Each structure stands twice: as structure tokens, then as C-alpha cells.
Amino acid sequence: EAQVTQNPRYLITVTGKKLTVTCSQNMNHEYMSWYRQDPGLGLRQIYYSMNVEVTDKGDVPEGYKVSRKEKRNFPLILESPSPNQTSLYFCASTARGGILGNQPQHFGDGTRLSIL
Amino acid sequence: DQQVKQNSPSLSVQEGRISILNCDYTNSMFDYFLWYKKYPAEGPTFLISISSIKDKNEDGRFTVFLNKSAKHLSLHIVPSQPGDSAVYFCAAPSPNTGNQFYFGTGTSLTVIP
Numbered sequence: 001e002a003q004v005t006q007n008p009r010y011l012i013t014v015t016g017k018k019l020t021v022t023c024s025q026n027m028n029h030e031y032m033s034w035y036r037q038d039p040g041l042g043l044r045q046i047y048y049s050m051n052v053e054v055t056d057k058g059d060v061p062e063g064y065k066v067s068r069k070e071k072r073n074f075p076l077i078l079e080s081p082s083p084n085q086t087s088l089y090f091c092a093s094t095a096r097g098g099i100l101g102n103q104p105q106h107f108g109d110g111t112r113l114s115i116l
Numbered sequence: 117d118q119q120v121k122q123n124s125p126s127l128s129v130q131e132g133r134i135s136i137l138n139c140d141y142t143n144s145m146f147d148y149f150l151w152y153k154k155y156p157a158e159g160p161t162f163l164i165s166i167s168s169i170k171d172k173n174e175d176g177r178f179t180v181f182l183n184k185s186a187k188h189l190s191l192h193i194v195p196s197q198p199g200d201s202a203v204y205f206c207a208a209p210s211p212n213t214g215n216q217f218y219f220g221t222g223t224s225l226t227v228i229p
Contacts, residue, residue: 004159033217042122042221043160043205050215058216090159104150105217107159 002027006091006108013081014116021076021111023091031094032074033058033105034066036087043090049074081115088112119143120208122220130228135193137223139206144187146208151180151191154203154222163204164191196227 004025013019025032033048035058045058049068063085065077074093078085089112092105121140129135139149147168152160166173166180166189173180179192193200203222210216 035219040125040221042118043207043219045217045219048215048217056215059218092159104162104165105160107152107161109157109159 002106004091004093004106004108006089006111008111009109010112012114012116015082016080019078019081019113021078021089021091021113023074023076023108024072025074025091025093025106026072027093027095027106028071029093029095029106030071031103031105032068033092034064034074034076035090035092036060037090037110038087046076046089078113081113083115086113086115118221119146119218120206120220122204122206122223124223125221126224126226128226128228129196131198132195135191135196135200135225135227137191137193137204137206137225139189139191139220141187141189141208141218143208143211143218144184145211147211148209148214149180149182149189150207150209151178152205152207152219154205160205193225196225198227198229201225201227 007022030051034046035043044060047066049055091108094103094105150165151163153163154160164175164178182189203224205222206220
């Protein structure tokens with residue numbers, strides 16, 4: 001089954017304690033991306049990756065890091081989490097081909113982070 | 117600055133009637149638009165899209181209309197069904213490269229049986 005898998009699904013942690021949210025896709029997609037969803041703000045793009053070892057900032061990259069060492073994995077790293085990073089996070093992937101934006105993204109089921 | 121806006125946070129419609137969800141955008145260079153549907157505790161799923169060279173795209177009960185002069189698009193669902201109750205996001209990829217994506221704030225649709 002084609003899917004994007006995020007872990008953990010839920011996490012409560014404290015300010016400053018480094019955490020990583022993993023994302024893996026089994027569709028051999030080149031493009032992967034991270035979003036956060038906040039009330040009244042919709043989905044905002046954090047980082048994206050066009051392919052292995054190629055990453056770039058989205059609209060709200062501050063406080064986040066990513067890496068793309070393998071095609072299937074795109075972890076989101078919070079080196080020193082703060083309460084304003086409490087949010088619902090989604091990973092997504094899509095295939096390249098034609099104009100990239102025309103390819104619908106496949107989303108994971110989300111990770112709810114609470115940072116106290 | 118929000119480049120894609122959905123000004124109605126919520127909408128309630130009777131089953132069988134038409135649901136109309138609206139979306140406005142500020143960047144006239146956007147050349148493609150997508151609608152996603154999201155159920156609670158799940159990720160968004162793709163619903164329908166439209167290229168800027170068209171003004172209408174239809175897929176079953178779902179039709180998207182694009183008015184480029186007004187920088188406005190709308191999603192029509194006819195007839196509405198209780199299973200359509202979800203949050204709907206409109207989205208646009210960045211012009212030319214499509215590397216970045218801009219999503220609206222979402223509209224929560226409730227279809228009343």
C-alpha cells in the first residue's frame with residue numbers, strides 16, 4: 001500500500017529537549033515536504049526536498065532542521081523545541097514529472113507535538 | 117502574508133443541497149490550483165485540481181471554477197453527502213518551479229443529514 005508514515009503520532013515534551021519526527025514514504029517519490037497546521041493559519045510549509053541531499057526552506061523554517069540522506073526518508077528535527085512549535089505536523093511526498101506543482105501530494109496522518 | 121485565503125472558516129449545508137467553498141489568492145502568477153480534503157486524525161487527501169488555462173474542471177460531484185480576473189476559485193459539491201463533512205483546503209504551487217506550496221486556512225464543511 002502506497003503510504004507516507006510519520007512517527008511518533010503524538011508527543012508531549014519539554015522546552016529544549018531535542019526531538020526528531022520521522023517520515024518515510026514507499027512510493028519512490030523525489031519530492032518530500034513538511035508542513036505545520038495551526039488554527040486560523042492553515043497549512044504552512046516548513047521545509048521541502050527536491051531529491052536526496054537537496055533541501056530548501058519553506059515559509060516557516062525557523063527552529064527546524066531537515067535532512068535527506070535517503071530518498072524514502074525525510075526527518076524533521078527540532079534541536080531546541082519551544083512552546084510556539086506546539087502544532088500538528090504533516091509530512092508529504094509527490095513524484096516529479098512535468099511541472100512539479102501539478103502532482104498532488106500524498107500526506108502522512110500527522111504528528112501532534114506539544115511542547116511544555 | 118497569506119497568498120491563498122479561505123475567508124469562511126465553516127459552512128453547514130443540508131444533505132442533497134449544493135456546497136460552495138471559496139478561495140481567493142493574491143499572486144496572479146499562480147498557474148495551478150488544488151483542493152484537498154481532510155478528515156480528523158488523518159492527513160489531507162487530494163480532491164480535484166485546475167490549471168489556470170481552464171475555468172472549470174469537473175470530477176463526479178465535485179466541480180472547481182476558476183475566475184482569474186477576480187483571483188478567485190470555488191469548489192462546488194453537488195449533491196452534498198454527510199461523508200463530505202471535512203475540512204477543505206485550497207492550495208497553489210509556486211509559479212514556474214512548483215517547489216513551494218501555499219495553502220489556505222481551510223473551511224470546515226458540515227453536511228447535515
